[in-house]
Amino acid sequence: MMDLHCHTFASDGQYTATEIVAMAKSIGLTALSITDHDTIDALDEGAQAAKQANIQFIPGIEINALGKNVHVLGYNVDYKSDTALQICENNKQLRQKRAELIFAFLKQRAIHLTWKDIDKYALHKIYARPHFARAMLEHKYVGSIKEAFDKYLDTPEFRQIKEPRPTVEEAIVMIKQMQGIPVLAHPMQQGKAYAELDTFIIPLKKLGLAGIECYHSENTPQDTELSLALAQKHSLLITGGSDFHGEKVKPDIKLGSGINNNLDFHDDKLLALLCQPHH
Template identity: 30%
Template sequence: MNIDLHSHSRQSDGVLSPAELAARAHANGVDWWALSDHDETSGLAEAAQAASDLGLGFIPGVEISVTFCEKTVHILGLQIDPGNRDLSAGLAAIRRSRFERAGQMADRLADCGIPNALEGALRHVDNPDLISRVHFARHLLEQEHVKSLQQAFDRYLGDGKRAFVPIQWVSLEQALGWIRAAGGKAVIAHPGRYKYTPQQHDALFQVFKDLGGQGVEVITGAHTPAQSKRYAKLAAAYGFQASRGSDFHAPGVGRVDLGAMPDLPEGLVPVWQDWI
């Protein structure tokens, strides 16, 4: 089966509505699909209804922002109950931090000669509480301050750049606690993206396992083939289940479309084995 358990709608930093994402997944031959917006579950009801109407299997998800060893890590919560109070309250606190950070980024962009960036970024957001660096990047591209989204990060928004504002997200322990409370399964998203030393990288996997984390994203649009092989081996070594997700945000953006990834390598236990 074609299973894609990582995608984003306009409820966070994607460009399609949850229903449009469901339609695209169905058209691309996806059999089971998860919506996993950043720190937000408000699109899940629409996504579930659209998937049901299409005969598309649906897994409710969320992608939680975590700080570990002073860097941002994303943890997927899959097969969650979006109405869980612990999860809802925790995500609301993260969203408040996001908006405060956005104001600081706008101030720094103004110092770079780019005024009114917050207002411009908000034009690209359905949910102001979920404003992110991607929305600022879209504004900078729209106003021709940069020639691509990547250049916006390389010049202004990336870690350590002129408009970058660090933020202290929740702890790994908090995020996994919320996911467990919501009946879900915790998965490390796109581990190949995190710029850790080998020791920090191993610490992430070990602490995640010790806290009850169950899965790692092996096949994802953010991984090269070499990285997928590496994390397949690490999943087996740590006893993690393996997940597969495009991390789709928008048509024509990123390496792959919804559902357009290789299969999981043989010998791994899929994270969806209990659900499908």
């Protein structure tokens, strides 16, 4: 079994890379990719821990692009290159600007948080909504992480914020510059109909999009079916992952098995392709 989508403490997850590898080992995963948002900070630690645990490790990243849940996963990125470091530094600065906009949005709604409140959860300063949600919960503005999202951080009003982010095309190019393999994450979460996604993918494939994440914890069986149809139609790789963040961030999602064991993904051919050494 493999899990090609999870997040550590370096972005908005709850656990360190070492802890996630230990979890992967305990549930019998044979391959793992850490795909933190906009950062490669956990990959070195993850690679070392995976080597000791005898788990095949694919260094990854997830770049958040403009648009609702438009994320691009990058697999087998050359995370030690200056290019990768520079791209992540630029994206980190964009996240800082975005965080300032989120503070202002919450302040207008009588939620007064400080950088100190957020930094407690975002040690690597890759600011993301779960950090705000956890701080809101701690300061009793909400009763759960879900409430923070439902009432504030995942609303039509919140989506009006003009977020400083790369376009999906730029995200694909960034991953290619990092020598990585670009894969469109959880396409059904974009809220687009099949025909719209079908059209959306055509120019992205020309730019170098190589795959679609068809298996994902939050997919319905129909979502998976439609994702597979898209991948097959456009001759794209089929990948899968839980999107595990930890129970304090995404309570329903378990590493390797998703929600209520709805994830059971393994593909040796894909693994061989994702693990090819860089030339």
